[in-house]
Amino acid sequence: MDMAVKVDPFLVELRRKEVVAAVLPMLEHWLPQSNLDLLLPPLDVGVFFCYKKAEDDNLFSFTYMVSVLKKAMAQALVTYYAFAGEVVQNSLGEPEVICNNRGVDFIEAYADVELQQLNFHNPDECIEGKLVPKKKQGVLSVQVTELKCGGLVVGCTFDHQVADAYSANMFLVSWAEMARSKPVLSLLPSFRRSLLNPRHPGHYDPSLDNMYMPISAMPPPKQKNPDDDHLISRIYYIEANQLSHLQSLASASGERRTKLEAFSAFVWKVVAASTEHGSNKNCRIGIVVDGRAQLSGGDSGEKAVMMSAYFGNVLSIPCDEKRITELEERPLSWVANAVHECLQAARTKEHFLGLIDWVEAHRPEPAMTKIYSASEDGGPAVVVSSGQRFPVSEVDFGWGKPVFGSYHFPWGGETGYVMPMPSPVGNGDWVVYMHMLGGQLELIETQAAYLFRPLTSDYLNKHVYLK
Structure with a gap:
C-alpha cells in the first residue's frame, strides 16, 4: 500500500495498512448492547498521543516501535475483544457487537513535518483526517505516524456506541502496559451486561x-x-x-x-x-x-x-x-x-x-x-x-x-x-x-x-x- 495524500500544510504518506487481530483464537459470539449503549448514535471518537524522538533512536527505530505496538495490540485484544469485533444490527434494528476477531485496521504513515511544527491549536488543520484515522470498518482503527524529526504520533478512532471514554482509557493503558511487558494489567475489563439490566417492573x-x-x-x-x-x-x-x-x-x-x-x-x-x-x-x-x-x-x-x-x-x-x-x-x-x-x-x-x-x-x-x-x-x-x-x-x-x-x-x-x-x-x-x-x-x-x-x-x- 503506497498512497500519498496532500494536505496543508504538510504531506502525509500512508505506507502500509494491515489488520491486527487478537493473538489467541476466539470463539465467535454476540455481545449485546446495554440500554445505556443504545442512547449513543453512530459516532466515532478520536484520540491521539505525540512522542518526541527517543533518546536511543538506534534501538527505538520506527520499524521497531511499530512492531511493539502491533504485538501489544494483538495481546490486548484477547482481553478487549469487543474492539476486534464489528457492530451490526439485530432483528429489531438495534446495534450489537459480533465478537468475531475481525481485528483492528492498523495504518503506518509518514508525515513531512516536525513535532514542534504541529499546530495543535487548530486540530482541524493538523489532526483531522491526517494523524487520526477515519474508521471505515470494525470498532477501532489505529494510525501510527512517523514524523520528520523522528517523533511519533499514535492516533486511534473508536466507535462510541461500543465504548465511552472511560472504557477507551482502560484499553489504552492496558495496551501500553502490554507493550512494556508488565506482568499483570492494572485493570481487566468486565463485559457483564447484567450489571445494567432494567428493573421489573x-x-x-x-x-x-x-x-x-x-x-x-x-x-x-x-x-x-x-x-x-x-x-x-x-x-x-x-x-x-x-x-x-x-x-x-x-x-x-x-x-x-x-x-x-x-x-x-x-x-x-x-x-x-x-x-x-x-x-x-x-x-x-x-x-x-x-x-x-x-x-x-x-x-x-x-x-x-x-x-x-x-x-x-x-x-x-x-x-x-x-x-x-x-x-x-x-x-x-x-x-x-x-x-x-x-x-x-x-x-x-x-x-x-x-x-x-x-x-x-x-x-x-x-x-x-x-x-x-x-x-x-x-x-x-x-x-x-x-x-x-x-x-x-x-x-x-x-x-x-x-x-x-x-x-x-x-x-x-x-x-x-x-x-x-x-x-x-x-x-x-x-x-x-x-x-x-x-x-x-x-x-x-x-x-x-x-x-x-x-x-x-x-x-x-x-x-x-x-x-
Whole structure:
C-alpha cells in the first residue's frame, strides 16, 4: 500500500495498512448492547498521543516501535475483544457487537513535518483526517505516524456506541502496559451486561423525558446556508492558577464549587454572551456524568470492583437551560450553583437505574439526548464532558511518556462540545478541546484570552523539549 495524500500544510504518506487481530483464537459470539449503549448514535471518537524522538533512536527505530505496538495490540485484544469485533444490527434494528476477531485496521504513515511544527491549536488543520484515522470498518482503527524529526504520533478512532471514554482509557493503558511487558494489567475489563439490566417492573422520574427523546420525535436538522456560522475545533490550555481563581469566583456565594463546575459555568456564560444581546431565547448546557460510581454506591465491594472495570457506555447528560439575559447578568457563582444542581440530579444510583428503565420502556425505538439537536427556540447549546481521567501520562509504550495527547471529537450535530483534560505537563494546568461555533470561539479568544490560551509547541517547549 503506497498512497500519498496532500494536505496543508504538510504531506502525509500512508505506507502500509494491515489488520491486527487478537493473538489467541476466539470463539465467535454476540455481545449485546446495554440500554445505556443504545442512547449513543453512530459516532466515532478520536484520540491521539505525540512522542518526541527517543533518546536511543538506534534501538527505538520506527520499524521497531511499530512492531511493539502491533504485538501489544494483538495481546490486548484477547482481553478487549469487543474492539476486534464489528457492530451490526439485530432483528429489531438495534446495534450489537459480533465478537468475531475481525481485528483492528492498523495504518503506518509518514508525515513531512516536525513535532514542534504541529499546530495543535487548530486540530482541524493538523489532526483531522491526517494523524487520526477515519474508521471505515470494525470498532477501532489505529494510525501510527512517523514524523520528520523522528517523533511519533499514535492516533486511534473508536466507535462510541461500543465504548465511552472511560472504557477507551482502560484499553489504552492496558495496551501500553502490554507493550512494556508488565506482568499483570492494572485493570481487566468486565463485559457483564447484567450489571445494567432494567428493573421489573421498571420506573423512572418524568424529568428524564426532558433530557432524552426518541429520535423519530426530534425536530429535523436546520437548513444551513453557506454563510451560516459552523462548528470548528480548537485546543487551548488553562493555567492552574487561573483555574483556581475561576473556582474562587464560582464559590463566592459561600458554597465551594469544583473546578469542573466553575469551568462549566464560565463556558455556559460565554455561549450565552455569543448570542445577540438581549435575546429572549434560552441557552442550554449538558454535562456528561459517568455513572459507574453511582451504580456501585451502597453495594458490596464485589459489585463496586466490577463497575469500576465495566466496559461500555455508562453515561448520562443532565441538562439545564436558562434565559440568555439571565446568564449574562448573573454572577458566575449563581451560574455555578445552577450547574451544581444540574449535576446533583444525575449523581444518584436512582437516576441511572431510571435511565436504564426509560430506555427499556422505549425500545426498540432508538433514542438519544435532546441536547444533541437544535432547541425549539433556536437558542444555543453546549455539552461539557469531563476528561479528567484522561491517562495521557500512562500511555507509555516503552519509549517515554507522551509530550502531548488529546481527544478529538468533531461530533457533528448542532451543539458545541467541550472536553477539559489534564495537561501532560502534570502541573495542574488543563488542556481543553473545544468543538464550537466560530463566533463563540472568537468571543473566547477576544474576551477570555487570559483564561483560554492557544495550545502551541511554545507552551509544550516551556516544559519539555520537543526535539
